[in-house]
Each structure stands twice: as C-alpha cells, then as structure tokens.
Amino acid sequence: MALIFGWPLLRYAWLSGHADSVLTGLVPVANGGANWLRLLSDQRFWVDALQTARFGVVSVGIELILAMAIALLLDQRWRGRGAVRALTLMPWALPTTMMALGWRWIFNTPYGPIEQLAGSLGAGPLNLLSAPSLTWLVTVLADVWKTTPFIALILLAGLQTIPDDLYGAFRLEGGTSVQALRRITLPLLTPYILLSLLFRLAQAFGVFDLIQVLTGGGPAGSTESLALYAYLNAMRFLDFGYSATVMLGGFVLLMALIGLGALILRLSGLIRPLQT
Numbered sequence: 001m002a003l004i005f006g007w008p009l010l011r012y013a014w015l016s017g018h019a020d021s022v023l024t025g026l027v028p029v030a031n032g033g034a035n036w037l038r039l040l041s042d043q044r045f046w047v048d049a050l051q052t053a054r055f056g057v058v059s060v061g062i063e064l065i066l067a068m069a070i071a072l073l074l075d076q077r078w079r080g081r082g083a084v085r086a087l088t089l090m091p092w093a094l095p096t097t098m099m100a101l102g103w104r105w106i107f108n109t110p111y112g113p114i115e116q117l118a119g120s121l122g123a124g125p126l127n128l129l130s131a132p133s134l135t136w137l138v139t140v141l142a143d144v145w146k147t148t149p150f151i152a153l154i155l156l157a158g159l160q161t162i163p164d165d166l167y168g169a170f171r172l173e174g175g176t177s178v179q180a181l182r183r184i185t186l187p188l189l190t191p192y193i194l195l196s197l198l199f200r201l202a203q204a205f206g207v208f209d210l211i212q213v214l215t216g217g218g219p220a221g222s223t224e225s226l227a228l229y230a231y232l233n234a235m236r237f238l239d240f241g242y243s244a245t246v247m248l249g250g251f252v253l254l255m256a257l258i259g260l261g262a263l264i265l266r267l268s269g270l271i272r273p274l275q276t
Contacts, residue, residue: 012245012247012248013244013248015241015244015245016035016244016245017030017033017035018030018031018035019031019034019035035242035244035245036245038242039245039246044229045229045246045249047224048221048224048225048226048228048229049249049250049253051222051224051225052207052225052227053205053253054136055136055139055140055143055204056200056205056207058140059140059143059204060200060204062140062144062148063143063148063200064196064197066144066152067150067151067154067155067196068155070088070149070152071152071155071159072159072185074152074156075156075159075160088152089149089153090149091146091147092147092149096146096209096210097209097213099142099145099210100209100210100214101213103138103141103142103145103214107128107129108129109126109127110125114126129214129215130219132219132222133222135219136222138214138215139215139223143207147200150199150200151196154199155193155196157192158188158189158192158193159185159189162184162185167180170183170184194265197261198258201257201258202254205227205250205251205254206226206227206250207225207227208228208231211224211225226247226250229246230247230250231243233246
C-alpha cells in the first residue's frame with residue numbers, strides 16, 4: 001500500500017513545490033509554493049472540483065441503491081442464479097474506453113438510437129452530448145452502468161457472511177422481511193457498504209477515461225473532472241508541477257469529503273467504535 005499510494009503522493013507533493021514545466025526547460029526548480037497560491041485562485045480548479053464532487057456523489061449514491069437491490073436478488077436461491085451473476089459482472093469487465101465509445105454512439109446526434117427513437121416519437125433533437133445541463137447526466141448514467149456490478153459484488157460477498165440462522169430465528173419471533181432487512185441485514189452489511197463507498201468515491205474523484213472518451217470535458221467544460229484538468233496541464237501545457245498540485249489538491253478534497261461523511265455517520269450512530 002505504501003508503494004502503490006504513498007510513493008505517488010510523495011512525488012506529487014515534491015512536484016507541487018517546483019516549477020517543472022516547458023517554460024523552465026523541464027528542469028525542476030523550487031518555486032516557493034507558487035503552485036499552491038495559483039491553485040487557490042484558480043477558478044477552473046474549483047469549478048472542476050465541484051463538478052467532480054457532484055459526479056461522484058450522484059453516481060455513487062445511485063450505484064449503492066441499485067447494487068443493494070441486485071445483491072439481495074442474487075443472494076436468493078433460484079434457478080439460473082449463476083448465469084445471471086456472470087452476466088451482471090459483464091459491464092464491470094468491459095474496458096472503460098470501449099464502453100464510453102459505445103455510450104457516445106448511443107447518445108450521438110442525430111445518428112444515435114436515442115435520437116432516432118426521439119425523432120420517431122415526434123420529439124425534437126435531444127442534443128444530450130451538447131447541452132451542458134444534460135451531458136453530465138449522461139456521464140453519470142454511463143458510470144452507473146459500468147460500476148454498479150462492482151459494488152454489488154462486494155455487497156453480495158457481505159450478504160453471504162450473514163448466517164441464515166439469524167433470519168430463521170427472527171422469523172420465529174414474528175419479524176417481517178422488511179424488519180429483517182433493517183435490523184439484521186443493513187447493520188451487519190455496514191462494513192461492506194463503507195468499503196465499497198470508499199473505493200468508489202476514490203475512483204469517482206479520479207475519473208478520467210470515461211470523461212475523456214465520452215465528452216472530452218465538454219460542452220463548455222461542463223463535465224471536466226480534476227483528473228482531466230491535471231492531464232491537460234501535464235500533457236498539453238507540459239506544466240507537470242501544477243498538474244501534480246491539481247491532483248494533490250483533489251486528493252485533499254477527497255479526504256476531507258470522506259472525513260466529513262464519516263463524522264456525519266459517527267454522529268448519527270451508524271458507525272460505532274469496535275468494542276473489545
């Protein structure tokens with residue numbers, strides 16, 4: 001973990017304090033924190049941070065609800081369950097780039113099937129990939145379709161650790177299925193829910209390939225993510241120092257968001273310290 005996550009963060013921290021760009025001949029020069037001062041006054045960074053947070057919160061929230069329903073269904077015993085499990089995981093197994101290309105064709109104007117269906121129903125062009133107020137919803141839809149199976153897989157693993165005897169005893173006491181879900185399933189599944197949320201929030205804040213292929217950050221920058229902004233600074237403007245600052249700033253915001261969420265859950269009583 002230290003090698004995979006610690007070293008890149010240390011490298012980002014070092015680069016963020018240096019002016020490593022084409023303007024300096026690609027020679028790292030200490031700039032006394034100028035990159036951080038630039039970041040604080042960079043309106044584009046804060047707009048992208050807000051858009052990334054909106055994308056992450058909405059997509060992960062929808063994925064959690066759908067994944068819970070899928071996991072509960074797949075945990076039941078019925079004929080053909082194994083085949084359905086395999087089919088459910090197919091979206092997660094597909095490469096993100098290929099999946100994003102498919103969604104871009106689906107929502108293409110005027111040749112995509114969505115536009116063709118809207119035209120056959122007498123509706124005007126939807127322009128789903130060119131309207132800033134709608135395009136981000138398309139990215140959320142594509143991400144939900146892609147990554148819901150990942151959360152469902154984690155939750156399904158958690159469901160299979162719950163003994164059936166608990167449910168049997170609860171039914172003998174006159175408990176209903178809804179009460180069992182609220183009093184047995186969700187409390188025992190909480191660690192798995194938090195684990196999946198941690199993974200998915202981290203992935204959502206670092207989303208790049210989906211946005212790059214599906215919208216390119218457009219229209220008018222309405223779907224640009226922090227990772228895409230960092231990529232543009234590094235690969236288009238060759239400003240590696242500021243690109244590292246953008247990524248590190250996004251990481252700090254992500255940790256702040258996770259910490260705030262954990263504090264809210266702790267105060268609400270959903271997270272309790274382990275008792276020895």
